Amino acid sequence: MSPLPPLSRREREVMDLVYELGNASAARIRENMADPPTYSAVRSTLRILIEKGHLVSERDGRRYLYSPRTPAVRARRSAMRHVLRTFFGGSVAGAVAMLLELREGNLTQEDQARITEMIEQAAREGR
Incomplete structure (x- = not known):
């Protein structure tokens, strides 16, 4: 298995929160960030983390829940x-x-x- 691409500081913060929270929505992740960017910026970071292979998402009603790909x-x-x-x-x-x-x-x-x-x-x- 090839290593996953490295993370920026913001991406690492989001990943740490996803591990801490378990399945989490973008809004919940943003609520728990120390110095949160805009909601759109959080969503963009989550999209990048999915593209890099660090996260997976699943639809839960009108929102998406994000969880780590790696246990x-x-x-x-x-x-x-x-x-x-x-x-x-x-x-x-x-x-x-x-x-x-x-x-x-x-x-x-x-x-x-x-x-x-x-x-x-x-x-x-x-x-």
């Missing part, structure tokens, strides 16, 4: 690979250390146990 899990994996290469030189340990340093939420005992189990399983599998 969220695959998009997350791709985004994380990009972050690892770009900001951590491919170091998983560096990325995990940064996440722990951020502490944007308390790490519960359940979270700690789950993370420990994932590390142990990866070690057993030689990853």
